[in-house]
Structures are given as structure tokens and as C-alpha cells.
Amino acid sequence: MVVLAGLAAPADAAAGEPVVSGATVNSGRDVIVGLTHDVGFPVTIGGSDDSGLSFVEVDLKGPHGGFYTTDAFCESATACTTVFTVNAHPAPGSDDPVDLANSNAGTWSVDALADANDGESVFAPRVGSFSLKRAAQLTVNASPEPVTKGARFTVTGKLVRANWDTYRYAGYAGRTVHLQFRPKGSNTYTTVGAVKTSGTGTLRTTAKAVKDGYWRWSFAGTNTTGPVKATGDYVDVRP
Known part of the structure; x- marks a missing residue:
């Protein structure tokens, strides 16, 4: 800030x-x-x-x-x-x-x-x-797609940040990243969980399929790294 x-x-x-x-x-x-x-x-x-x-x-x-x-x-x-x-x-x-x-x-x-x-x-x-x-970058992937209502699916991703010493982006380990959901037709994301990144910056959790919508990871940043939000991944929930 x-x-x-x-x-x-x-x-x-x-x-x-x-x-x-x-x-x-x-x-x-x-x-x-x-x-x-x-x-x-x-x-x-x-x-x-x-x-x-x-x-x-x-x-x-x-x-x-x-x-x-x-x-x-x-x-x-x-x-x-x-x-x-x-x-x-x-x-x-x-x-x-x-x-x-x-x-x-x-x-x-x-x-x-x-x-x-x-x-x-x-x-x-x-x-x-x-x-x-x-600067940080963040990806997300929800699978399988489509998914049956009530079933669980997997949300993965990876948090990386610029390494000014090596001129590459590298995984950011041990950081809390929030899982967010936006229902189809809405403009608002709601935080539904939190996961810590692995030693290589990867993220993995499961969620229950309730309704169609977009899933993303959101990182608030630190005193040395900027905040970042992944582009939402749409999940089609079938009856």
C-alpha cells in the first residue's frame, strides 16, 4: 500500500x-x-x-x-x-x-x-x-467440465511472481490464496475458501457443484509482491 x-x-x-x-x-x-x-x-x-x-x-x-x-x-x-x-x-x-x-x-x-x-x-x-x-501472475483451471450437480470437482492453479535476479517468473511458495465463485449472471465474486501454495506455487482443492458460474483464485499480495486475480474459469453444472 x-x-x-x-x-x-x-x-x-x-x-x-x-x-x-x-x-x-x-x-x-x-x-x-x-x-x-x-x-x-x-x-x-x-x-x-x-x-x-x-x-x-x-x-x-x-x-x-x-x-x-x-x-x-x-x-x-x-x-x-x-x-x-x-x-x-x-x-x-x-x-x-x-x-x-x-x-x-x-x-x-x-x-x-x-x-x-x-x-x-x-x-x-x-x-x-x-x-x-x-509483479505476480495467477492461473486457474476447474475440471471436469461439465460437472453433475452435487458432484465434486477439482480447482487447480499456480501463483508465480517476477524474479528480478533471474529475469523469470517463479513459483511463490507458502502463500494464502483465496478461492472465489461468481454465479452465472452476477458481477460479484464471493470468497468460498483459502489454500496455501505448495513449494512450487501450485494450488489444488475441491469444490461442490451447485450452480453454473465462474471460479478463480485471488491473491491479496504482500509488502514485496503485488496482488493478482486469475481470470474466472466457467463451470457448466448439469442436472
């Missing part, structure tokens, strides 16, 4: 000095990164000064030495937005840095150095924070 933080001006700040009031990262959402695609996200620094803000340098600092930096001219007197682009495995020839490791997933902080139009500047450490997470 993204955490937004504000930084108030020091009580003894001189009148007229610029103030950084806070940071908004990715519009309040987690930043979730897979393996090969660029992920761009905005960071907006808010603040004020009698002359207006003109320029901002933004540093993002993460676990185990994770670091990105960029800067931008301010689009208004009170807000400065810059866009970061991250990629765990950029294409050959790309200008994007290749420095994301699994250990970098987690909570990142935002530092800002803001310049005002009158030449004054202010440095605001840890003016905000956000979560950078590894």
Missing part, C-alpha cells in the same frame, strides 16, 4: 523560505514491476514559496541500496511533477538502468530538493514513501 507523507516547515524557518509540503507517488498506487516492460510513474512534489517553485530534484531510495534520481521544472508555483521509468530487465540498448534486484522490493522513501524562483532552495528528506513490488 502506498503511504503518503507530508513535511511541515521547521518552526524556526525564516519567513519567505520555500517549503515542501508532501509527495504523491503514482497517484497513490503501488508501483508494480514485472520483467521486461518499462513501468513509468509520476512523483509530484507539493510546496510553496513567495516567489513560487521553479525546479525540483527528486531521489528515490529503497531497500538494500535501491536508488533512482531525476529532476524537472515545475509546472506551477506549488507543484512539481517528474516521471520515473523502471525496468528490471530492459531491452539491449535501452537507457534505463538495470539495477532492480529482488532485495529492492519493499518500501521506498522520497527525498526532494526544491528551488524557488527567487533562488532560495530547501531540501526535504523522506517527504514521502511508496511501495515498489514484484
Whole structure:
């Protein structure tokens, strides 16, 4: 979950000095990164000064030495937005840095150095924070199909997540994943059970066939891995 933080001006700040009031990262959402695609996200620094803000340098600092930096001219007197682009495995020839490791997933902080139009500047450490997470994927299969009403059938699947060290998706072991059902004609899924993934990320359980509908697995995510829901698998229940 993204955490937004504000930084108030020091009580003894001189009148007229610029103030950084806070940071908004990715519009309040987690930043979730897979393996090969660029992920761009905005960071907006808010603040004020009698002359207006003109320029901002933004540093993002993460676990185990994770670091990105960029800067931008301010689009208004009170807000400065810059866009970061991250990629765990950029294409050959790309200008994007290749420095994301699994250990970098987690909570990142935002530092800002803001310049005002009158030449004054202010440095605001840890003016905000956000979560950078590894992307997850989830599959589901219900069988046999169709199934006789009242009979039991098997629901399987697999939870994997991006491994930024090996550039592959690998099974996510020991995670609780919820089994959900949506009746035919409804738009709402209801949780009907929970299963832990195996050592290779696989899932397996049985369910009773009551009515036609869609079955899926749903994973809420962790502090290092993004949430994911499988596409529902339709089960036709016969009399």
C-alpha cells in the first residue's frame, strides 16, 4: 500500500523560505514491476514559496541500496511533477538502468530538493514513501467440465511472481490464496475458501457443484509482491 507523507516547515524557518509540503507517488498506487516492460510513474512534489517553485530534484531510495534520481521544472508555483521509468530487465540498448534486484522490493522513501524562483532552495528528506513490488501472475483451471450437480470437482492453479535476479517468473511458495465463485449472471465474486501454495506455487482443492458460474483464485499480495486475480474459469453444472 502506498503511504503518503507530508513535511511541515521547521518552526524556526525564516519567513519567505520555500517549503515542501508532501509527495504523491503514482497517484497513490503501488508501483508494480514485472520483467521486461518499462513501468513509468509520476512523483509530484507539493510546496510553496513567495516567489513560487521553479525546479525540483527528486531521489528515490529503497531497500538494500535501491536508488533512482531525476529532476524537472515545475509546472506551477506549488507543484512539481517528474516521471520515473523502471525496468528490471530492459531491452539491449535501452537507457534505463538495470539495477532492480529482488532485495529492492519493499518500501521506498522520497527525498526532494526544491528551488524557488527567487533562488532560495530547501531540501526535504523522506517527504514521502511508496511501495515498489514484484509483479505476480495467477492461473486457474476447474475440471471436469461439465460437472453433475452435487458432484465434486477439482480447482487447480499456480501463483508465480517476477524474479528480478533471474529475469523469470517463479513459483511463490507458502502463500494464502483465496478461492472465489461468481454465479452465472452476477458481477460479484464471493470468497468460498483459502489454500496455501505448495513449494512450487501450485494450488489444488475441491469444490461442490451447485450452480453454473465462474471460479478463480485471488491473491491479496504482500509488502514485496503485488496482488493478482486469475481470470474466472466457467463451470457448466448439469442436472
